[in-house]
């Protein structure tokens with residue numbers, strides 16, 4: 001094989017395109033490794049508010065390395081140019097790595113606790129729903145039931161819709177956490 | 187040694203010869219170390235003055251500027267210069283004292299959450315928690331401040347920790363896993379940019395302060411001169427391309443020249459270098475340079491496509507990228523005559539709309555003439571610092587800066603009171619150069635206390651005060667857009683500036699006549715020590731041309 005021929009110097013400026021990466025129109029899960037130092041979370045949340053970006057959900061926890069924490073957050077790519085969000089995050093010195101997880105190559109889970117006013121016959125109905133959703137009843141009192149449900153945010157929202165009519169006293173959600181599918185690290 | 191002695195050692199290791207600051211309880215240990223530590227300390231009269239002096243020092247020299255303050259009010263007084271340094275990417279390190287560790291969070295005397303307050307306006311900040319971290323923290327602060335896109339870094343040192351004895355080993359390398367600026371620039375993108383330039387018929391180079399930060403002015407000129415590329419600069423970029431010059435269009439943006447703004451408007455290709463498409467440049471975004479494709483060269487990836495989408499983004503250090511782009515461009519052996527038509531158009535605008543003003547028929551000093559007189563008196567060779575307002579824009583328009591680091595102003599934050607302290611810092615950094623501060627009568631009062639610093643420290647800056655007795659820029663907007671309802675802009679009883687200068691131990695002069703202005707300025711320049719020249723100019727003069735806020739280049743008035 002010879003050398004690649006030099007490209008012709010002629011270029012029609014009209015052919016130049018803007019590389020993509022702006023508003024994607026979908027929800028993004030950003031998995032961010034940060035140094036486990038004081039103030040890091042404040043820097044990240046401060047950056048979001050300062051730049052006018054909304055965080056939909058946020059989950060923070062340790063990793064297998066005590067010096068490093070992982071922040072998983074979800075952002076609406078219809079409202080914000082995701083590449084701006086990630087580029088601004090990258091500028092924080094304590095941010096080590098950001099991965100914008102591809103939905104199809106990611107498993108994401110969230111845990112939610114539903115406290116329901118379950119009296120009379122609705123009790124049985126709720127327990128049944130919980131089973132269908134592979135949820136667990138984790139607390140019972142005379143006038144309430146608390147159910148734990150794990151899953152994608154869709155699943156949790158579906159469960160919420162289902163049980164709301166039975167008297168939802170309160171709901172607590174962790175925000176999604178996620179890992180890349182397969183052997184590779186997130 | 188004590189941790190504070192290590193701080194001073196670190197400063198010396200970073201090549202710092204001078205720091206600016208003001209002491210207090212929480213940084214007493216630092217001041218004790220400075221007493222005989224071998225670094226010059228310039229005692230400013232307000233921490234804001236110290237911070238701006240550090241900025242002036244950095245902008246004039248390219249070295250990192252350092253300012254010190256105590257906890258609480260000392261630190262909060264630094265907030266404005268820190269924000270200013272962030273907006274204009276000035277390499278600066280701020281070392282603040284903090285209350286003793288056990289008092290943090292208790293609302294202790296002079297406690298303020300300094301890292302919290304400054305978080306949105308720093309490039310990075312470090313709150314010391316272990317005295318042994320101090321040397322590394324200082325080295326990291328300098329590394330972060332000066333590399334990549336420069337900016338302010340704050341190190342907050344609790345008083346008790348600063349007194350602890352530590353082992354000091356000079357830090358010779360810093361490695362931060364989360365901080366690795368891209369410098370080289372993607373070769374393919376550079377090739378593509380060269381091709382685009384070779385095929386452009388109406389190209390414009392739009393250069394900003396990033397070129398100056400990168401020390402890449404020569405490289406920029408070489409590229410622009412590789413063909414007859416027209417060049418314009420932002421208010422931060424003035425001096426990045428030598429003015430005056432055939433290919434120089436003047437400044438662009440709100441108070442830029444018509445030639446520059448119209449060229450942007452009609453360009454088919456705009457090559458932005460170290461510039462960030464600020465709203466004072468673009469005006470109405472949807473109508474900004476509607477026919478252009480964009481090459482955007484910047485060290486900060488987040489600037490690319492932030493406001494205006496770039497067709498050919500190139501992330502990296504302009505000093506590395508521009509020479510490669512020159513080589514690629516030259517290799518294409520283009521025919522320069524393709525730009526003839528474009529130049530004809532540009533020359534048409536230049537001839538039809540040169541920068542100009544109506545001079546007085548009597549002896550009245552027009553503000554624009556004052557800048558011209560300053561240019562003449564200084565031979566166009568001074569380092570000029572400026573406050574913020576009309577005088578700043580007139581200076582940007584009428585003083586041609588032939589070199590980088592000669593024009594020092596607050597562009598991004600637009601901080602009144604920047605001029606005098608930054609002149610102090612610039613003169614300390616460059617004692618052999620003439621340093622002039624073009625002040626506004628409103629702005630100068632915001633940091634006039636630094637005249638005492640100039641006198642005591644024997645820093646002979648020359649302040650040329652453009653005295654229009656108004657907060658002139660605001661008055662101009664009220665005249666043009668608020669139906670002449672002058673609200674809160676008349677300076678009323680102004681100080682007698684000559685007496686004030688003398689009270690500070692400086693020399694005061696006054697100029698009221700056009701005919702002798704240059705002479706008076708020359709006299710001021712020849713006078714030893716700091717001088718304030720009160721130049722009485724036309725009170726109600728407007729700065730033109732102008733793109734009214736939120737409008738397009740085509741809508742320029744005046």
Ligand SMILES: Cc1ncc(C[n+]2csc(CCOP(=O)(O)OP(=O)(O)O)c2C)c(N)n1
Pocket residue numbers: 573574575576577578600601602625626627628629630652654656657658659660
């Ligand atoms: C700290 C600060 N406060 C307010 C402003 C708003 N402002 C912009 S220009 C200006 C007038 C400045 O007056 P002067 O220094 O006399 O300059 P002139 O416009 O008259 O030349 C003001 C108040 C500012 N830029 N900075």
Ligand SMILES: [Mg+2]
Pocket residue numbers: 575626627628652653654655656657658
């Ligand atoms: Mg004024």
